[in-house]
Amino acid sequence: MQEGREMFLNQNLKVLLFLIVELPLLWIMFFKLHNASSSFDYFQVARMLKVVTVAGMLVILSTGF
Numbered sequence: 001m002q003e004g005r006e007m008f009l010n011q012n013l014k015v016l017l018f019l020i021v022e023l024p025l026l027w028i029m030f031f032k033l034h035n036a037s038s039s040f041d042y043f044q045v046a047r048m049l050k051v052v053t054v055a056g057m058l059v060i061l062s063t064g065f
Contacts, residue, residue: 013063020055024048 028045 013059017056017059020059021052024052
């Protein structure tokens with residue numbers, strides 16, 4: 001019973017990690033930044049990367065409990 005619960009939590013954390021970290025990074029790389037990007041776009045990306053980093057840390061820390 002305990003193993004099934006741990007497996008379920010691990011799968012949910014992988015999905016959470018994908019949604020919070022990977023999707024924003026892919027969006028930034030392929031849609032936000034391009035040849036005509038202005039300095040404001042890079043400013044927004046820097047802010048988003050800070051949030052993504054913190055969210056990734058929270059997901060990693062949550063796997064230890």
